[in-house]
Amino acid sequence: MFRPFADWLADTTLSKTLQNLPWVVPTSQSLHILAVSIVFSSACMINLRLMGVGRSGRSVSQLSATLIPWMWRALAVLLFTGLIQTVTEPVRQFVTPMFWAKMMMIIVVATMTAVYAKAVRRNAPLWDAAASRPAPAKAFAILSTLLWLAIIFCGRFIGYTWSFYA
């Protein structure tokens, strides 16, 4: 169903221009890795604190207020570089289920993060003390970490699986 669209996109002037610049994909992928490093490290720092793992440092609300804006900025870079890679090599992306699984998980984890960020902003003291922290905090922390790991896995495996489906 997406294959005709991918073939059409690959045939557009924009896609062909990008395809003829061999540095575009490696550069975009490098920026993509830098941006996902910011997102995943930030998520891990917050999630480990929510789980009570690691040396004590900043509180949950301090960490979230500092790092979540960086996560959104890095996500914007991920979206932009991901778009460049998709326009340049649409077939590679659209044919493999790894791509669609990745997209779905990104929607889930981004929504979860937005809901979490709002909850912490609304009542910081409640989230900072381990005793009063809402019950879903640990579940959020574990699920968000696993989702980011799965997203990175699927991202890397797009490159290793697409040729089976193309």
Place this chain on the structure above:
Amino acid sequence: MNIAELLDHIEGWWISAAMRGELPGTEWLFPIIETLHVMAFTIVFGSIAMLDLRLLGISSRASAVSRLSNEVLPWTWTAWCLAAVFGTLMFMAKAQTYAGNLEFRLKFVCMGLAALNMLIFHFGTFRRVASWDSAEPPPSAKAAGALSLLLWMGVVFFGRWVGFTT
């Protein structure tokens, strides 16, 4: 034994053959190890970037530098060791090819310079951290932060390029 012979010898090990997917059931070993290498590295870069951005006075300004490094660096080192182990396994698959690859060599030049920059900072400006811990970092600290960010970006760029040139 000279280096060429050593690299040739390494490629003959069974673990190298497994990394090349030549042994039964190891077809997916390299992609999996590579994914783990990327996952570990995202934590290395992301955690170092948090410190570097603090040294530049851009982010985490409310946290003292010493406290932030105490909070972040144990994760950086843990993740670096994991990335090094997975990276070594990847290297063993095609030791001679990687050793002769320009981008691979430049990646390690960047990492060596990043280590040197870190040592100079650690035994220089950081020894007097008490005098600027919660204030605007001195120019030498800012320079160390900027240099570290650039060099680690170089590690990512050259690392990604290795995959396109080997």
